[in-house]
Amino acid sequence: MQDWQILTITAAVIIGVVFLVLKGRLHPAISLVIGALALGLSTGLGIEETTETVMRGFGNILYEVGLLIAWGVLTGSLLHATGAITRLVDSLLRIFGVKRVPYALAISHGTVLQSIFPDVMLVMSAPLVRRMVPFMGKNGRAKLASAMALGIEVGVVMVVPGVGALALAGVMGVSLGKMLLFGGLVGVATMVITQLLMSLAFDRGFWNPKLDEAFPTEVEEKTTDLSPAAAAADTGSTSTPGGSTAVTTGNLVEKKELPLGLLFAPMLFALLxxxxxxxxEIMETGHPVLGFLATPVVALLIGLLGTFVLAWRALGIEKVEESLNNGFRESGLILILTGAGGSLAEMVGQSGMGDILGKFFSANSAVPLLTVWLIAAVLHIAVGSIVISSITAASLLAPVAAQIGLDPVLIALAAGAGSMFLVHVTSNTFWLLQSLLGQTTRGAFKTVSIGVSVASVVALLLTLLLSLFF
Incomplete structure (x- = not known):
């Protein structure tokens, strides 16, 4: 089969997947597998090899990251149950002060809280973020909303243990240690730079409270005249002599409060x-014991077990078991979606796309990185899923990396950057941020759509800069 035929078939399959998701209302995981099967049969792999390739791709990526995703989601579920998220957000205003709160908010949600399912993280954090609004001064709502959007969207695809970052590492065959280092570097820098740019824009007239903000919620009206400490008390929390906060979240009442730093310590230790x-790995040295403990599946298991013990002490075994059951339910969909993306990635490799694309790229890393960014951006605009668009774009360019000497971690970062472009009305996160943070749809377009799009471009530029040193 000629090169142009394979390119045409692959493009048609991708368009078909997008059509199934948007018009056919078919679940993305099912659509990805159908696309993989169609690509295999259309490029002449045959029935047996096509089905084997789909299953092999599904299994290979879960072999790489399946347990890691499960450990991360379970750890996040336990932290959620202990009220640690609520207490962390509540502490940011007291510790960092008004001017630095948006940066602390973005970084915390983009790093240490990424093991928590994004929608859960947002729903838990939003009430306390709204309580911060009256103390933030001019355009406070806009700055906090953009910080939340940046933390959630940048972190999920660029920073381990974000589910998108884990999946990209699996697709590209990048070690989690390497993804943690470089993804964390690019991700945190992206959040800080973008938040600075958005804050400057808001203060120079980009934000119009009359048109971009909804009416204050009841809780904001009640806390407008309160000090930060009083506002924290109004959340349903009680202060302790040591300055910690006992949190009531819904029907959940902690039986024994533990220090916030202690609750996050196991996960931070695992990331360390x-x-x-x-x-x-980069220094090409190692120690047998340390090497074993630093293995991602072992490190995250240590973090999970540590969090389990602390949650048991705080909540009792019944609440811990309930939290773990919720975590297993959440992780199932993520694992299936990740596996489906792996099936398409494997099929792209089998179809010969790597050899074909390799002919169009020189050793200049900018061309394939710009290409993967553009593919991910277009897919995200069409499908509305950051994880799906990043995995699909990375899978198309993965075979090229070895041929042109491009480090796979750069393709993973470029795919993640592109997948953030133009978060809009097809995204559940867009509507959650719009409604939970008191924005109009116009306001959400500014803080979410434009804010995260700026982050997409910033992340691409940082990735291109990083490529100069590889």
């Missing part, structure tokens, strides 16, 4: 172990 493993 993986970072050390990544440094040792």
């Amino acid at each position: 172990l993986m970072a050390v493993g990544g440094v040792l």
